[in-house]
Amino acid sequence: MRPRFLRTIFSSPLRAFASLALLALIVIAVIGPAIWGVEGDTPNPTTLNAPPGGDHIAGTDALGRDVLARVLAAGQISLLMALSATAIGVVLGTLLGAVPVVLGRRSQRILASVLSTWMAFPVLLVALFITILLGPGTVTAVIAMGLTMTPSFGRFMQTLAAEIESADYVVAGRMLGIRRGRLFRRYILPNISEPVLVYVTISIGNALLAMSALSFLGLGVQAPNYDWGRMLGDALPNVYTSPWAALIPGIAIVFAGITFGLAGEALASLSRNRGGAARPPRGVPTPQSPSAMETSATRLNQGNESNTEAHLVSGRSLDGEPLLSVRHLSVHYPTSDGWVSPVRDVSLTINRGEIVGVVGESGSGKSVTSMAINRLITNPGQVQARQLSFDGIDLLGIKEKDLRAKLGSRIATIFQDPMTYLNPALRIGTQLTEVLEGRSTRAEARERAIAGLKELRMTKPAERLNQFPAELSGGMRQRVLIAMAQIADADLIIADEPTTALDMTVQHHVLAALRKRCRENGSSALVVSHDIGVLVELCTRLVVMYAGRIVEEISVEQLLRQGPAHPYTEALLASLPTLETPVDKPLVTLPGQPPHPGETFSGCAMAPRCPFSTDECRTVLPQLELVRPATKAACLHPRNHAIASTERQNLDIA
Amino acid sequence: MSHELGIDPPVAAATEPARQRQQAETTRTHVWIRFLLRRTTRMIISMFIIVTVAFFVVRMSGGDPVRDALGPTAPMALVEQRRAELGLDAPLLNQYLHYLFGLLQGDLGSSFITGQSVSSVVAERLPKTLALGFIAVVVVLIVAIPLGLIIAVLTQNGRRRLTEFSFSGLTGLFLSIPEYLLAVGLVVLFGIMWPVLPIAGSDSAAAYVLPVIALGAASSALIARIARVEGLKVLGQDYMRTARSKRLPKTTLYFKHALPNMLTAVLTLGGTTLGGLVAATALVEQVFNWPGLGYTLIQSISARDYNVVVGVAVVYATLIIVINLMVDVLLAALDRRTALLEI
Secondary structure (H helix, E strand, O other), X not given: OHHHHHHHHHOOHHHHHHHHHHHHHHHHHHHHHHHXXXXXXXXXXXXXXXXXXXXXOOOEOOOOOEHHHHHHHHHHHHHHHHHHHHHHHHHHXXXXXXXXXXXXXXXXXXXXHHHHHHHOOOHHHHHHHHHHHHOOOHHHHHHHHHHHHHHHHHHHHHHHHHHHHOOHHHHHHHHOOOOHHHHHHHHHHHHHHHHHHHHHHHHHHHHHHHHHHHHHOOOOOOOOOOOXXXXXXXXXXXOOOOOHHHHHHHHHHHHHHHHHHHHHHHHHHHHHHOOOOOOOOOOOOOOOOHHHHHHHHHHHXXXXXXXXXXXXXOOOOOOOOOOEEEEEEEEEEEEOOEEEEEEEEEEEEXXXXXXXXXXXXXXXXXXXXXXXXXXXXXXXXXXXXXXXXEOOEEOOOOOHHHHHHHOOXXXXXXXXXXXXXXXXXXXXXXXXXXXXXXXEOHHHHHHHHHHHHHHOOOOOHHHHOOOOHHHOOHHHHHHHHXXXXXXOOOOEEEEEOOOOOOOHHHHHHHHXXXXXXXXXXXXXXXXXXXXXXXXXXXXXXXXEEEOOEEEEEEEHHHHHHHOOOOHHHHHHHHOOOOOOOOOOOOOOOOOOOOOOOOOOOOOOOOHHHOOOOOHHHHHOOOOOEEEEOOEEEOOOOOOOHHHHHHHHHHHHHO | OHHHHOOOOOHHHHOHHHHHHHHHHHHHHHHHHHHHHHHHHHHHHHHHHHHHXXXXXXXXXXXXXXXXXXXXXXXXXXXXXXXXXXXXXXXXHHHHHHHHHHHHOOOOOEOOOOOOEHHHHHHHHHHHHHHHHHHHHXXXXXXXXXXXXXXXXXXXXXXXXXXXXXXXXXXXXXXOOOHHHHHHHHHHHHHHHOOOOOOOOOOOOHHHHHHHHHHHHHHHHHHHHHHHHHHHHHHOOHHHHHHHHOOOOHHHHHHXXXXXXXXXXXXXXXXXXXXXXXXXXXXXXXXXXXXXXXHHHXXXXXXXXXXXXXXXXXXXXXXXXHHHHHHHHHHHHHOOOOHHHHO
8 A cells, every 4th residue: 555655656756746845844844943943033133134154054134033944933833824724715615615505596696695795805805804803913814814715715616516516416316315415425525526625735825825925914923923924024124135034935935835736736636547547657568569479379370370361251342452451459558557458459451331340348348449440549548550551541650640631530430428429518510510621611511511410310400500519419419429420421430339329210220321321432330339239230240359359250141141150249149139039038148247458368358258168268368260251250169050069069078 | 309309290390499499598598687687686785795894894993094194293173173074973873874875876985185086086096907907817818728728738648747847836836926026026027137127107008017927927827727627627528539530630629629618617716816816906006006996905004094995995896796797607608507507
């Protein structure tokens, strides 16, 4: 636990510096008065306004007291005042700003007006009024400062909470009848705590500065006590003759302010990384280097060599050159436990006009594969491949800045989640037509957008263009995403679960539109889905993924005629309910869970869940090879009528 | 709900959608009118509270303004006479009611010291403060939000640690220098050591440079930081991936797709900072001898010129309330999902 904590801190210079500076401040605050208090309080008439050097590193003030000792001794009271003021501000601000959310509209309005009235008072005036009422002093300054900070906290909390309040999970929580206190603690607080923490830390720094201004004006700490602000104020009249007496406390104030500011930033970066990588492991990830794979592939595929790169008979392209060619693609992501590889050694070709389906459970790497193909994996994710080429363009080597010119929108992606993949701030029309910018006039683009929506059976397509995503239902948004990809006139459409949010009638229609487009324009498509039934209807060829690898590649024709070769595909098919499925029996399911992307295996990833696995399966990694015409499988015991029967016998004997 | 299914409803469809839309628009207009009415009412209540608090606190602050104004050698009778003239011998409540009546007619009383009417002082000084505050606010927003976004883009996914570190350091530095110190520092630097800019008065455009910097630096630093944090959040959103997949030009990607989505959070914080910025004119005007309201406020506080203090405080408070209202209107217009319109 401890070394990990330290590693997290020192993994970024920002965090390291902030932690060390904060530690220094705390140490000075704790031991300062005890060690330097006496020296800082002792006047010395023989060394008035002595410049820095000799006995006094930072010089002396107008009474001959050592400036450095005074600064170190004053740290405690300066920090304590800032912390207390912030605490007052946070507590009152939270009460006024966030809690009313769970109390209802009426109290929310009343409190909002209290806040805005309060905030309307200039900071200086609030402090002045409170000082007039309570008399100047340390406590007065802290209360004045805390009360001054309250409305900005309150307002901050109020807006954050207002955003959260309309969030679905809070609405759901309220409908479930969850008590107010619990709703606040469990639903609202965790979701606003991150920005609040950053804001609080920065505010401590601000409080310190503002308190110094109060002391500077003579409204804060009173003589003979002193904080940094008071020292600065006392020294400012002599700033032209002995600047050090003002400079040193000034530096202390600025240093403390910076420290809290950096700490706020560090906290923000830390919470952003929570659950992910504190720091990506350095160096190129080599969980399985391509050369190692090459050797194992060669070894395992003896006698089958010529088949490994062979295209499937049914999928052979018309002009010989495939549109998309992927060889040995792997994607790696860093986590705190090292690299994980959601995609491992995937090879895939798509020919012109072909619709290829990728099927697998969630977490099988199908979405990541599709993103890697469209160059959408961003830092810190790493893409490795022997080849990744699209229509002669080397997607692996092309620079980010050349993507627009060379690739443009020739690969279009239909993303999975209609609720998050549309920009909430832009109108539907803008989002639909912007890919056409520079290619066609505004009016033409609009026409095409309307036609595109109409094709997908959207009602009132022209009006939709002026609406925002929030005004549309999930199904409509999904169709906007589909239309967006179709308008681009892409040569390759990558569709990631394109019909999940649609009901069956619309789904059927949308898929038909996709198929029609491919047939008419000669575009290709890569359709990712967990639903093998949809893919069988739509595609000519299927790629089945499990634990980041392709376990089977089969033409739909073969699949329908001969059945799948891989036990996993068989299980996927078996889990599909059909009209003949007895309704009173539970659906066939595959027992167990797919492995985590971080897991490593020496053998087949499917082995623990596979009813046909043998000891060999757990030690030897099967390679994707031709097992039947138009069927490749990565399985040591592929399903085949002839083989399967002997297999079963063997298992029975065992 | 026919549009939920997305299939054209039969026959009646032609008139139905148009009416629905019209209804939706009317509702939306109503929400806006109610919102503005509510806020205006609240603003008036706020003003009333502020006037009351300011009036009583200033009157209770002790000291004798008339004696101060006339000097210690003035005869007692003269002081009494002057006090009666100013209405200061009346009971406090009467004074208060008298003040409120005057206020309703736009009369803020007159200065104890110069005798000039407070309204004319405000009319003379307010434009200078408004100009300074307005320019500073605009400069802060134009500089800080794009800067924060650009830094967010550069430091995405933990890249360019050095840039991140420098940005945090520099913004931290500006946040940690109080306005008064920065103002003095700027005067020393650009007025005395390297005299290129005017350090007092408000007669030329160049005279605005240093006060605007002194006033805006800290707010810019804060808003740029918030903008970076919010920018990082937005850049990680799924819709940014959609935008990236369209291979849009970088400027379109960041300024059209990312910027609008981070404005809500940034302006929420920015709003409070901007109110504070206006209040900080009081300190900065002092350093630059800026003939504005803040300068007048500090002068009148030290001179115990009651009527001027209360009058100027009320004007300041109004300014800040108006800025808050403007930010809220902007927020409500920008983000259709927020509950702000309902508050």
